[in-house]
Structure formats: structure tokens, C-alpha cells
Amino acid sequence: MPSDRLSSTLFALSDPTRRGILARLAIGDATVTELAEPYEMSLAAVSKHLKVLETAGLISRGREAQWRPCRLEAAPLQDVFEWLESYERFWDRSLDSLADYLKVMQNRGPGNKDD
């Protein structure tokens, strides 16, 4: 795991299994066995993925008897979001919103066929 926070967050997110786990946790809290259910890998492998997510601060874990319920923690995601925002000007904004699109169409005037 890389040293700085943003790096470890992005690294944790770079695995499809871990993103799948986060997607499941977006529905609601879940135990390790519940999280592991969609995957063919061993429970120990999922446990490792959870540790990566936990050290990245992307999940937190409770204690209920022998269960360790996992919860999504989105703060690191916001860091990524904010980092990304400084690059927002580099991608095509015209597809971002219908409003932008309509603005373009209005400026072109009627009768224009070359779309």
C-alpha cells in the first residue's frame, strides 16, 4: 500500500473486487460472508481485500458477536472527487448536461441540418 492517503485510496479502488464490495456496501452494511458471497475466491481473500479497504479508510468495521459488519466510509472518496475536479476542465463539458447542449443549439439558430 502506498504511503500517502490519496494514493492508497486510488490503489484500493483500482481492484474490481474491492469496488464491487463498496457497491454492495452502498446498499447497506454487510458481514464478511455476505460480502464474499458473489465471488468465487476464498473468504480469506475477501478478508484481505477488506483490510486494504479498511487501511484506506474506505470502510469501517463493527463488532456483533462473531460478526464484523462492514460500513462504507466515503470521506476518502470525496478526496478523490476533489482531486479530480481540478481536471474537470480537460474533458468535454458539452455532454455534461442537457442545458449546455440546448445552449449550443439555440446559438446555432433554426434550419441547421449538418449534425
Next chain:
Amino acid sequence: MPSDRLSSTLFALSDPTRRGILARLAIGDATVTELAEPYEMSLAAVSKHLKVLETAGLISRGREAQWRPCRLEAAPLQDVFEWLESYERFWDRSLDSLADYLKVMQNRGPGNKDD
């Protein structure tokens, strides 16, 4: 490098050197030597980082004599952005933008002192 596009993008972004290279390219196109200048590692190491960024589609490269100018390609960043947006509801929106803050202030009307 992971198989799917989003994974390889996030993985490429998970290294601070590679993010630094992108930040430099956000200023403008640059050659490999220019990109390598801030780092103490060898040119070959930077070349490897560039290959990771290129296979992730985050940069493109031209040809000018013996130079291979690099250019930022932000399309994969937009994919990450869109993936992140589905998690936006999990973090606190109230600090997201000054616009939101001002909207709240306007709705409150003048003369309100309890900030």
C-alpha cells in the same frame, strides 16, 4: 495492469509520481526529459510510468524529431468522475461548493447573525 479500463485508470492514478506527471501535463505538453526533471529517479523509470499512463489512456504521445511530446488525455478521468458521482450522496454535500453555501445564505435573508 488490471484488465478493465476503470481499474487500469485508477491504478495508474494511484502512484504519486504519475499524478505529478499528469499535473505537469495539465500546464501543457511536455517531453520525457521535462517530465522527469522534478524526480530523482532515472529516465527509464519515468519512461515506465509514462507507459503505464499511456496504456491507461491518460496520456497520448506525438513525434517531433527525437522527442516524444506527451499530452494529457482526460477521458479516463471523466470515467472515474462518473463512477465517483454515484457515491456522492455518501459524503457531506454542505461543504462542496461556495455556490451551495451562498444559496443557503440567500434563502436565509438579511440580518441573520447566528452563523
Next chain:
DNA sequence: TATGTATTCAACCGATTGGTTATCAACTGA
């Protein structure tokens, strides 16, 4: 107490990472 269930830990494995140095290739210009 013994048993079953949930989860982690430890050791191991092959593949990959991020770095090195040395070499090769492409191009410029004297």
C-alpha cells in the same frame, strides 16, 4: 464442555510493481 459458525492469521506461491543499469534505436547537426 463440546460443536458449529464467522473471521482472521500465517505461510506459501506465481505474477506484478517500481526501481536500477546497460544497451539499443532514432534523430540532429557539425
Next chain:
DNA sequence: TCAGTTGATAACCAATCGGTTGAATACATA
């Protein structure tokens, strides 16, 4: 043609990754 510059490639290395299996831990219940 030959030297200099730019960059990529190859071979190598220690460390890490993502997975495995097997044992250990923690708890509930009979």
C-alpha cells in the same frame, strides 16, 4: 560520417499483490 541528445528496451532485483490452504481465534448455543 560521427558524436551528441532523446527516448525506449532488456535484464535484473527486492518488495508487494492477489490468491491459496491450513490453523487459530472469537463467539453462540446445545
